[in-house]
Structures are given as structure tokens and as C-alpha cells.
Amino acid sequence: MAGRRKKTAKGRRRRAAPVGVWRRLRRWLLWSALALVAVFALSLLAYRWVDPPATIYTWQEERRLGAISREPVPMARIAPVMARSAVAAEDANFCLHWGFDMAAIRDAIADGSVRGASTVSQQVVKNVWLWHGRNWARKALEAAITPLMEAAWSKRRVLEVYLNIAEFDEGVFGVEAAARHYFGVAAADLSAVQAARLAAVLPDPKGRSASRPSAALRQRAAAIVDGAATIARDGRAACFED
Incomplete structure (x- = not known):
């Protein structure tokens, strides 16, 4: 019984790992997109005066x-x-x-x-x-x-x-x-x-x-x-x- 519980816990950890990876990937993509938008916005304003x-x-x-x-x-x-x-x-x-x-x-x-x-x-x-x-x-x-x-x-x-x-x-x-x-x-x-x-x-x-x-x-x-x-x-x- 204990062995079965251990196997179940290991299976949950294996299933949880990909979820955590995708969560971090989505977070990274979101921050990357926000950074690109910020860089564009700054350049849009700066190029009003700077070549x-x-x-x-x-x-x-x-x-x-x-x-x-x-x-x-x-x-x-x-x-x-x-x-x-x-x-x-x-x-x-x-x-x-x-x-x-x-x-x-x-x-x-x-x-x-x-x-x-x-x-x-x-x-x-x-x-x-x-x-x-x-x-x-x-x-x-x-x-x-x-x-x-x-x-x-x-x-x-x-x-x-x-x-x-x-x-x-x-x-x-x-x-x-x-x-x-x-x-x-x-x-x-x-x-x-x-x-x-x-x-x-x-x-x-x-x-x-x-x-x-x-x-x-x-x-x-x-x-x-x-x-x-x-x-x-x-x-x-x-x-x-x-």
C-alpha cells in the first residue's frame, strides 16, 4: 500500500513538472512581449527628436x-x-x-x-x-x-x-x-x-x-x-x- 502511494506521488510530480514549465514559459513570453512594447514606445517618442x-x-x-x-x-x-x-x-x-x-x-x-x-x-x-x-x-x-x-x-x-x-x-x-x-x-x-x-x-x-x-x-x-x-x-x- 505504501509503495503504491509512493508511485502515485511520483506520478503526480511528473505530471506537475510540465505544468510548471509551461507556466514559466508563458510568464517569460509575456514579459518579453511587454519589454518589446516598452522598447517600441520609447523609440517612438525618442525619434520625434533623435534620428x-x-x-x-x-x-x-x-x-x-x-x-x-x-x-x-x-x-x-x-x-x-x-x-x-x-x-x-x-x-x-x-x-x-x-x-x-x-x-x-x-x-x-x-x-x-x-x-x-x-x-x-x-x-x-x-x-x-x-x-x-x-x-x-x-x-x-x-x-x-x-x-x-x-x-x-x-x-x-x-x-x-x-x-x-x-x-x-x-x-x-x-x-x-x-x-x-x-x-x-x-x-x-x-x-x-x-x-x-x-x-x-x-x-x-x-x-x-x-x-x-x-x-x-x-x-x-x-x-x-x-x-x-x-x-x-x-x-x-x-x-x-x-
Whole structure:
């Protein structure tokens, strides 16, 4: 009888052990998730004033290439026409939406593609906190973070960060490095045509060149020059200009 009780007690201990392990695992996962949320919240607030350090993508490119070129500058040191050109090229309704351009999304769905529906704000979220690549996990995180960033940052700050982390050529990140790389000038001294050509390479920075533009890129840049002038006239640049 005593032997049977001992066996029963041992069996209970064996069954209890896995329960304790799972409990500790759940507790660890919960604290890990809370820590990640806290780190994200702190970075979201800090990046209102501090330039984001290396991102996942810039870190990957630096490892692959050995070195990258990046020199963050404040908006005051970026030619206003560059900011207008980037918005005209990538997100003409930047000042009118809260992170998602619903009209562009509806148009993209009607065309059977989501290409072109991503706003400047969504691209900043992807480049600063997430990873490149098309998958539902990243898109879901992007959709959750974008309105939080829009609420915490000014539109001017969103565009400033975008211009400082966007890729303009292989290993060339940010408008200051791009202006010097392609034209030998500072971002503050970019002309309307130079700014438009930089904006025109953004969808395919590894396949396009602002200093050796193809006929198609010249045509696209000419349209961006007109678009930048248009949003300056109709007030769609007001949210990021002094």
C-alpha cells in the first residue's frame, strides 16, 4: 500500500513538472512581449527628436556591402523643393491623410494590385522598425504602428525621417548622401530638376540612376517637377513647410 502511494506521488510530480514549465514559459513570453512594447514606445517618442540609428535594412546592407553612405540632416538643411518632390512622387495626399491614403488603396484594389498604395508614413514605419519583404505579418505590424506614429509625430518630422532613411542607390541612404553621390552638392542646394530625379529613383533605387537618367526617368522627373509645383500652389505641402 505504501509503495503504491509512493508511485502515485511520483506520478503526480511528473505530471506537475510540465505544468510548471509551461507556466514559466508563458510568464517569460509575456514579459518579453511587454519589454518589446516598452522598447517600441520609447523609440517612438525618442525619434520625434533623435534620428533613428541603423535600421534592420541598413544593417543588412552594411554587412553585405562592407560600408554604406548615410548622413542625416534636419529639414532646414534639405531644399524645400526636395521635400515637395518626394511627396509629389510618393504620396501626393500626404498632408490630407492620417497614415493611410484610402482613395489610393481603393484604386489599387480596383486595379488588382496594392502597388502604389503605400504612403510615406507606412514606408517610414517599415524602414525604421520593420523589415523589407511582402508578407502579412509585416503588413499587419505596419498597419498597427502607422497611426501611432502619425499621432506622436508631426507631418514635418515624418517626412524628415523619410528623406533621411530612404535608399537612393545601392548603399546610399538619405537625401544628403544621395545629393553628394549623384550631383556633388548638399541637399540644401538641390535644384528642382535634381530633386525630381532623386524622387524618381525612389521606387527602384538599385535599378535607376539620378545622374544617368533613362528617357523614362527623365519623363517621370518632369512630371514630378510639375507635381511639386502643383502641391505647393494648392496647399498640399502646408503640413511640412514653414
